[in-house]
Amino acid sequence: MGTNVVMPQLGESVVEGKISKWLKRVGEPVKLYEPILEVETDKVTTEVTAAGEGTLLNLYFDEGEVVQAGTLIAFIGAPGEAAPSNGGVVEAQAAPAARHEQAAATARAAPAPSPAAQRVSPVVARIAAEYNVEVSHVRGTGEGGRVTKKDILAYVERNSAGSPLPVAEGTKVGELAPWEQPGLGELFRPTEEVFGGPASTAVPAAAPTPTALPGETVTLSSMRKSIAEHMLRSKHTSPHVTTVFEVDLSRVVAHRGANKAVFERDGANLTFTPYFVAATVAALKKHPMVNSSWSEAGVVLHRQVNVGVAVSLGDEGLIVPVIKNADAMNLLGLARAVNDLADRARRKALKPDDVQGGTFTITNHGTSGSLFATPIINQPQCGILGVGMIQKRVVVVTQDGADSIAIKPMVFVGLTFDHRILDGNSADGFMATLKQALESWVV
Amino acid sequence: MTEKTLIEGIREALDEEMARDASIFITGEDVGPRGGVFRATIGLFAKYGPSRIIDSPLAESSIVAIGIGAAMNGMRPVCEIQFADFIHPAYNQIVNEAARMYYRTGGACPVPMVIRTPYGGGIGGGLYHSQSIEATFAHVPGLKVAVPSNPYDAKGLLKSAIRDDNPVLFLEPKKGYRLIKGEIPEGDYTVPLGAAKVTREGADITVYAYGIMHFYCQQAADEVAKDGVGVELVDLRTLNPLDTNTVLESFKKTGKALIVYEDNRFLGYGAEIAALLADEAFHYMDAPIRRLTGPDVPAVPYSHALQDWFMPNPQKIAEAMRKLAAY
Numbered sequence: 094m095g096t097n098v099v100m101p102q103l104g105e106s107v108v109e110g111k112i113s114k115w116l117k118r119v120g121e122p123v124k125l126y127e128p129i130l131e132v133e134t135d136k137v138t139t140e141v142t143a144a145g146e147g148t149l150l151n152l153y154f155d156e157g158e159v160v161q162a163g164t165l166i167a168f169i170g171a172p173g174e175a176a177p178s179n180g181g182v183v184e185a186q187a188a189p190a191a192r193h194e195q196a197a198a199t200a201r202a203a204p205a206p207s208p209a210a211q212r213v214s215p216v217v218a219r220i221a222a223e224y225n226v227e228v229s230h231v232r233g234t235g236e237g238g239r240v241t242k243k244d245i246l247a248y249v250e251r252n253s254a255g256s257p258l259p260v261a262e263g264t265k266v267g268e269l270a271p272w273e274q275p276g277l278g279e280l281f282r283p284t285e286e287v288f289g290g291p292a293s294t295a296v297p298a299a300a301p302t303p304t305a306l307p308g309e310t311v312t313l314s315s316m317r318k319s320i321a322e323h324m325l326r327s328k329h330t331s332p333h334v335t336t337v338f339e340v341d342l343s344r345v346v347a348h349r350g351a352n353k354a355v356f357e358r359d360g361a362n363l364t365f366t367p368y369f370v371a372a373t374v375a376a377l378k379k380h381p382m383v384n385s386s387w388s389e390a391g392v393v394l395h396r397q398v399n400v401g402v403a404v405s406l407g408d409e410g411l412i413v414p415v416i417k418n419a420d421a422m423n424l425l426g427l428a429r430a431v432n433d434l435a436d437r438a439r440r441k442a443l444k445p446d447d448v449q450g451g452t453f454t455i456t457n458h459g460t461s462g463s464l465f466a467t468p469i470i471n472q473p474q475c476g477i478l479g480v481g482m483i484q485k486r487v488v489v490v491t492q493d494g495a496d497s498i499a500i501k502p503m504v505f506v507g508l509t510f511d512h513r514i515l516d517g518n519s520a521d522g523f524m525a526t527l528k529q530a531l532e533s534w535v536v
Numbered sequence: 537m538t539e540k541t542l543i544e545g546i547r548e549a550l551d552e553e554m555a556r557d558a559s560i561f562i563t564g565e566d567v568g569p570r571g572g573v574f575r576a577t578i579g580l581f582a583k584y585g586p587s588r589i590i591d592s593p594l595a596e597s598s599i600v601a602i603g604i605g606a607a608m609n610g611m612r613p614v615c616e617i618q619f620a621d622f623i624h625p626a627y628n629q630i631v632n633e634a635a636r637m638y639y640r641t642g643g644a645c646p647v648p649m650v651i652r653t654p655y656g657g658g659i660g661g662g663l664y665h666s667q668s669i670e671a672t673f674a675h676v677p678g679l680k681v682a683v684p685s686n687p688y689d690a691k692g693l694l695k696s697a698i699r700d701d702n703p704v705l706f707l708e709p710k711k712g713y714r715l716i717k718g719e720i721p722e723g724d725y726t727v728p729l730g731a732a733k734v735t736r737e738g739a740d741i742t743v744y745a746y747g748i749m750h751f752y753c754q755q756a757a758d759e760v761a762k763d764g765v766g767v768e769l770v771d772l773r774t775l776n777p778l779d780t781n782t783v784l785e786s787f788k789k790t791g792k793a794l795i796v797y798e799d800n801r802f803l804g805y806g807a808e809i810a811a812l813l814a815d816e817a818f819h820y821m822d823a824p825i826r827r828l829t830g831p832d833v834p835a836v837p838y839s840h841a842l843q844d845w846f847m848p849n850p851q852k853i854a855e856a857m858r859k860l861a862a863y
Contacts, residue, residue, distance in 0.1 A: 215821040216791045236863045242791045242822040243740075 095170030096145030102162035103134045110134045111159045112166065117149045123169050130167070145169055151176035216242045224249045316410040327472045331387070331511040335467040335479075338524045342483060342502040344534040351536065356428060367427035369455055369480050369506075370400050372530035374420045377453060380523040384452050386473040387513050401451035401471060402431060404438040405460070412438050413471060415451040459483060465505040475514045478527075481505040540720045543713040545690035546576050546652070550614065552724060553698045554584055557612060560698060563590040564599055564616025564652075573618055574654060574713055596622050600629040600651060604703075607649040608637065612698060620655035620707065621667040634703040635678035646701045650694070654710035656748055656798055657830075658847045662838030668799035668830070670746075673705050674775040674808075680704040680729055681775040685750035687718040689773060692727030700729060709747035716751050732779035734786060738766030740861045741792040744783065744809050746772040749796045749848060756853035765861040775805055780812060787813050791822030794860050798848055801829035823863040828856045 100110050113133040117123055128140040129149070147169045154166050168176040213221070213228050217240055221228045231248045233240040313321075345368045356363040377384040377398050386393045398420040401413040414434035416422070422430060437443050454471040459482035466479045486503040489496055506527065510520045540548075554560045562577055568591040571578025581589040592599045596617055603613035617623045623630070630651065637647045657666030674681045680702050684690035690708070697704035709716075735750070736757055745753045750771045757767035770786050772778065787793050793813055795806030810825040828848050830836070836846050 214791070214823060215819050217822065219819045239863070241863070 095147065095150065095168055095174055095176065096143065097165050098129055098141065098143065098167035098169065100132065100160045100162050100164045100166050101139075101141060103132065103139060109159050109161045112154050112156055113138065114156055115152060116140070119149055119152055121149050123147060123149050143169055148172045150174060212239060214239075214242070217245050220245050220249065226252075314409065316406075316412075320410050323472065324469050327469050330472055331470050332513060333467065333470060333509050334512045334517065334520070335507050335509040336517060336520050336524060337465050337505050337507040338521075338528050340504050340506050340528045340531050341488070342504055342531060344536055345531055346483075346502045348534050348536045356425060359425060361425055361428040362432050363424075363428050364431065365480075365483065366402060366431045366455070366457060367424050368531065368534070369457075369478070370402065370416060370419055370427050370431065371424055372527045373400060373453065373455060373478055374398055375530045376523050376526040378420060379526050380519065382515060382519060383476050383508075383510070383523045385475045385514055386452075387475070387511060392514050395452040397450070397452060399450050399452045401448075401454040402434065403454060403456040403468075404435050406438065412443065412448060413451065413454055414438050414443055414447045415449065417450065454478070455480065459504065465507045467507065468509050470509060470511060474511075476508055476510040476520070476523075479507040479509065481507070538719070539717045540687050541714045542684065542687045542690045542709070542716045542718075543574060543576055545684070545687035545720055546694055546708060547578070547580070548720065549691040549694035549698070550577065551580060551583070553695055554580065554588065556724075557698075559610060560612045560614060561588040561590060561606070562614045562616065563592050563602060565592055565594055565618045567591060567616050572616060574710065576616070576652070576708075576713075596624075596626040597629050600626040600634065603649045603651070604629060604634050604637065604647055607634075607647045607703075608645050612648050612650075614650045614652060614698060617651060617653035619661075619665050619667075619710075620653045620669045621664045623651075623653055623669060626651075630673070630679065630703070630705070631676050635676050638702070639678060647703045648701045650697045650704050650706050652694075652706045652708060654708045654713070656709050656711055657836035657843060658711045658748070658798075660838070660840065660843065661836070663835040666836035666843075668797070670707055670775055670797075671799055671803060671805045674805055676776075678702070679776065681707065682729055682773065683707045683709065683746040683775060684773065685709070685712070685745075685747050685771050686716055687720050689727050689733075689771075691720055692725055693729065693773065695724075696726045696729050699726070704729070707747065709751075712748045712751055716748070727773070729774045730777040730779055731774065732770055732772045732782040734768060734782065735771045736767060736769035738768040738790070740766040740768075740790060741794060741857060742768045742770060742786045742790045743794045743796060743853075743857065744770045744772060744806070745796040746775065746805075749798055749853075752848065752850045752853055753796055755850040756857055759850065759854045760857045760861070763858065765857060767857055778808070778812075780816075783809060783812060784817050787817050788820045791820050792860050792863065793823075793825045794828060794856055795825070796828045796848055796853055796856075798830045798846075800832045801827060802832050804829055823860060826856060826860050828853055 102108070103110055110132040111134070112130055114131040115129070116131065117129050123129060123143045123146055125144075125146045126142045128142050130141050132139055132141055148171065149167060150170045151168045152166070154160055160166055165177065170176060217228060220226070220242065226245060226249060228240055228245070231240045231245050234244055235241040345365065349363055349365065349368070353363045381394050382392065384395050384398055386395070397418055399415050399417050400419040401415040403411050403413045405411045414437070416427065416430045416434065419427065419430075434443070434447060437447070451471060451474060453474055454477045456468050456477060457480045458466045458468065459480050462482055464481045466481070468477045468479045470477050481504055483502050483504045485500050487498055488501050488503065490499045506524070508520055508524050550562065554562075562580065564572065566572055567577045568581045568586065568589050571581070577589060592602070599615050599617065603615040606613045617626065634647050634649065637645050655668055655670070657668070659666065670681060670683065673679060680697070680700065682693045682697055682704060684693050694706060697706050736754065738757070743753050743757070750769070753769055757769055760767060768786050768790055770782060772783075793810070795809045797804050797806050799805060804827070806827045806829065810827065813821070813825055830846055830848065833846070837843055
């Protein structure tokens with residue numbers, strides 16, 4: 094491991110620089126950002142500083158030599174470490190230091206990319222975006238080494254092995270910085286392990302396996318019929334309105350990270366769902382009108398807080414087992430209840446009683462990548478909470494009057510409610526409480 | 537089937553259509569007993585007589601004007617302008633009257649007429665016998681413009697033009713009259729207006745052309761195929777209305793376009809193709825859209841050396857194809 098010293102490009106039209114003076118000799122120690130040499134161009138004279146510390150192991154050019162921008166001109170490393178034997182073009186001048194080692198090893202003898210090679214035609218840009226290909230990794234056969242449509246298509250074919258969204262060489266997901274991965278990390282797998290969804294929320298769900306050929310009619314299962322009947326009835330019964338809040342899950346994520354192992358010892362798989370159930374319970378307690386049902390005689394406020402959690406059964410449909418008296422459970426109890434109901438739902442081992450008596454429902458549509466949705470109310474309840482995919486997003490944080498940008502795990506949470514019972518203001522009051530509960534989770 | 541020339545295709549179309557429909561008549565300079573300067577109408581005077589093959593005065597505006605009046609009164613005239621270079625005196629009749637009559641009369645008066653005219657250079661004709669006029673007229677709404685590139689299309693397109701209820705300017709590549717040969721099936725058939733044709737499939741570049749330039753492009757494509765360059769050739773056949781679908785689909789396949797026309801480069805017909813591709817297929821573009829055209833000089837020169845310099849030919853086209861494929 095060492096640090097390359099590369100001839101900088103000192104201006105947009107400048108392609109080379111003259112080494113006017115070496116400020117360090119081979120064998121001398123170098124500190125980070127310490128000037129190593131002076132470079133002179135016809136526009137400016139400036140110092141080049143070290144991008145890493147260590148010992149200056151090799152200088153590849155003498156004073157007075159004119160060197161092309163991007164060329165390796167010196168090497169800093171640990172004493173005794175082998176330095177590259179001669180200089181060469183490294184790669185794009187602004188590349189991070191970590192990339193230089195790899196590039197120096199492979200690209201030393203490569204010619205400088207010509208301006209034509211760096212130009213990308215619209216079709217190449219489109220294909221590169223579609224297949225997530227770094228164009229600079231593709232060997233160009235066009236004029237001046239330009240990457241042509243054929244080049245990139247051949248590259249995609251070579252590297253894809255039939256996958257619709259192949260990942261380019263050298264950009265494996267694991268090597269990307271966490272903030273460049275869309276909600277893929279271990280921390281951001283909210284409930285899919287519970288619900289048996291796809292392992293990665295960023296990958297589109299596989300197309301449903303057709304049970305009949307085009308032109309044929311798919312027979313309705315009893316579950317399908319029941320869902321259809323219920324959904325239609327609900328839409329005819331309640332005037333649906335949806336309100337969406339964005340919630341910062343930093344504290345929930347931190348709490349889950351700190352307690353997952355503890356919960357494991359207690360036999361519970363701690364997902365994000367219990368947190369949303371717990372926050373919902375707190376909000377329902379504070380806003381009892383949401384935990385209710387419409388009747389012609391009046392709004393029936395439920396004594397119990399029974400929270401249903403929708404569980405997807407794939408193509409078959411979905412089912413909503415209910416956590417009874419959820420307000421009597423702590424997080425561990427809720428986690429166990431969620432685990433148990435989801436597990437039995439998948440094994441088709443739910444008892445009729447398990448799916449009855451709900452007073453409010455939560456649906457985790459985020460497990461399939463959805464950001465926010467407008468679910469249909471589970472009659473005769475007043476509302477349904479939709480939880481979107483948890484994503485790291487850039488947000489503006491104001492602290493002591495100063496704005497700054499932070500990366501935070503964020504989620505869109507939507508409440509679809511019966512407008513006969515609630516108005517936007519009261520629904521938003523419920524959502525504000527829910528948001529507050531999640532954002533102020535005590536770690 | 538025997539090989540026939542492009543001009544034979546035109547003569548067959550005229551003959552068969554006149555036999556089919558008594559409302560069709562031909563008028564133009566020397567179209568009668570002489571059979572036209574290029575002999576497109578030879579034999580028709582003897583067959584259909586002076587009331588249907590009418591020699592006109594040397595006045596293009598009146599040739600077209602007579603056609604418009606007749607068309608408005610139920611006839612289907614086919615007017616011949618001896619050389620496209622001479623069409624300009626009839627510009628007012630074609631653009632202000634023929635093309636707009638249907639619109640001006642709120643659909644009451646269609647003008648079902650055809651104006652045939654030989655165009656293009658390369659025949660040693662100099663300034664007054666070599667012009668390409670397609671861009672000027674393809675610009676005009678209400679006027680259809682067709683250009684055949686081979687005997688089969690010449691016959692089929694001309695039949696469609698005669699049967700169409702709109703005025704159609706039918707441009708005949710005069711250098712190709714006897715140079716371009718091909719098979720013409722027996723019996724009646726038509727080639728629709730507004731349909732371009734992919735005449736050669738290839739994966740590397742798309743070349744758009746019409747008329748004699750399409751003929752040259754075929755030769756050039758054969759030539760560069762020896763070097764492994766796959767040319768997809770699109771014969772536009774109708775310049776207005778343009779078959780944008782075929783034009784775009786081929787470009788989406790190759791991402792590289794060369795448009796060949798012998799007209800002056802500036803505001804030539806290929807500029808419209810280039811604009812269409814840039815507008816509607818930008819994300820398929822893999823190279824700058826190229827044109828190979830005649831130069832922006834006042835006329836095709838008479839001097840043979842200068843005429844050669846002016847005209848795109850298979851060698852120049854092949855070079856442009858190679859360069860674009862290599863881009």
